[in-house]
Amino acid sequence: MTEVHGLLRMKEMQKYFEETEYKEDVAKSVYSSEQELLRIIIRLYCPKAFELDPTYSTGNFYKGIPQPMFRFDIEPQVEGVVQADCRKLPLENESVNTIMFDPPFVAGIGKDGKPGIIRTRFGSYKRVEDLWEMYRDALKEFYRILKPNGILVFKCQDTISGGKQYLSHVEIINQGIKTGFYPRDLFILLATHRAMSDNMKIQQHARKFHCYFIILEKKKNRVSYTEPSSLSSADLSSAVSETAVSKSQEPRPSAKASQGGLASEKGRGMEVRD
Numbered sequence: 520m521t522e523v524h525g526l527l528r529m530k531e532m533q534k535y536f537e538e539t540e541y542k543e544d545v546a547k548s549v550y551s552s553e554q555e556l557l558r559i560i561i562r563l564y565c566p567k568a569f570e571l572d573p574t575y576s577t578g579n580f581y582k583g584i585p586q587p588m589f590r591f592d593i594e595p596q597v598e599g600v601v602q603a604d605c606r607k608l609p610l611e612n613e614s615v616n617t618i619m620f621d622p623p624f625v626a627g628i629g630k631d632g633k634p635g636i637i638r639t640r641f642g643s644y645k646r647v648e649d650l651w652e653m654y655r656d657a658l659k660e661f662y663r664i665l666k667p668n669g670i671l672v673f674k675c676q677d678t679i680s681g682g683k684q685y686l687s688h689v690e691i692i693n694q695g696i697k698t699g700f701y702p703r704d705l706f707i708l709l710a711t712h713r714a715m716s717d718n719m720k721i722q723q724h725a726r727k728f729h730c731y732f733i734i735l736e737k738k739k740n741r742v743s744y745t746e747p748s749s750l751s752s753a754d755l756s757s758a759v760s761e762t763a764v765s766k767s768q769e770p771r772p773s774a775k776a777s778q779g780g781l782a783s784e785k786g787r788g789m790e791v792r793d
């Protein structure tokens with residue numbers, strides 16, 4: 520970064536902080552305006568705004584907030600963005616305070632064999648597993664370049680692929696903890712509308728109307744969560760037998776009622792499939 524660029528950014532930040540009014544004093548966990556949410560995240564966690572954006576794309580985020588000092592993308596689309604892979608950034612160890620990361624969230628190709636608008640615009644990985652592997656490697660790289668107590672803001676969305684529900688936010692939080700981050704906060708951004716497929720099939724999963732902004736801090740985790748793999752088979756079998764005992768004590772539903780339940784599940788036809 521040149522000195523002139525640094526001075527311009529400082530001026531831009533000063534103007535931003537002078538002019539920014541927060542409509543409400545209390546920061547909430549759910550927003551429906553991305554710009555409002557970004558301003559809240561800056562207020563709570565990034566007093567110098569975002570320093571690095573490794574998946575900058577066209578920089579839609581920065582319409583109403585200061586531009587990041589370092590802008591990278593694997594396929595730069597606008598001037599001022601340097602070509603780099605977020606898993607291998609040309610930055611020193613412990614050199615940045617804050618990162619805004621908005622990687623692709625969909626994998627694979629569309630039903631017609633073509634990549635589709637979202638995949639073309641935001642980049643695509645063949646399988647969700649490939650996408651998650653990229654997330655894992657990027658988390659390690661961010662841990663390397665963040666200063667102690669540095670903040671990573673990870674925007675993500677869960678996704679459905681091959682009829683399976685991939686809870687990406689769970690994977691990111693788990694991997695973040697493994698990498699050495701403390702999951703400090705979690706925001707939800709609600710979508711005002713989503714394109715609907717006209718593929719009229721039985722709906723298998725809820726259509727996603729939200730995405731997440733996970734705040735990961737480079738510091739010792741302050742809460743200890745149970746890892747599913749750390750549950751011993753003894754824990755699992757005792758849970759199964761406890762469930763079996765409590766089920767056997769429940770009054771049995773009449774045959775008529777349970778048939779009615781099944782019939783209504785089957786008949787629940789939906790317009791779209793996610």
Ligand SMILES: C[S@@+](CC[C@H](N)C(=O)[O-])C[C@H]1O[C@@H](n2cnc3c(N)ncnc32)[C@H](O)[C@@H]1O
Nearest residue numbers: 574576577578579580592593604605621641642
């Ligand atoms: C969802 S878009 C980012 C949109 C951006 N936040 C904005 O406001 O315009 C994801 C971007 O990540 C980039 N990308 C995908 N894989 C990457 C990688 N391994 N390293 C760096 N950038 C990557 C894509 O080229 C794409 O521009």
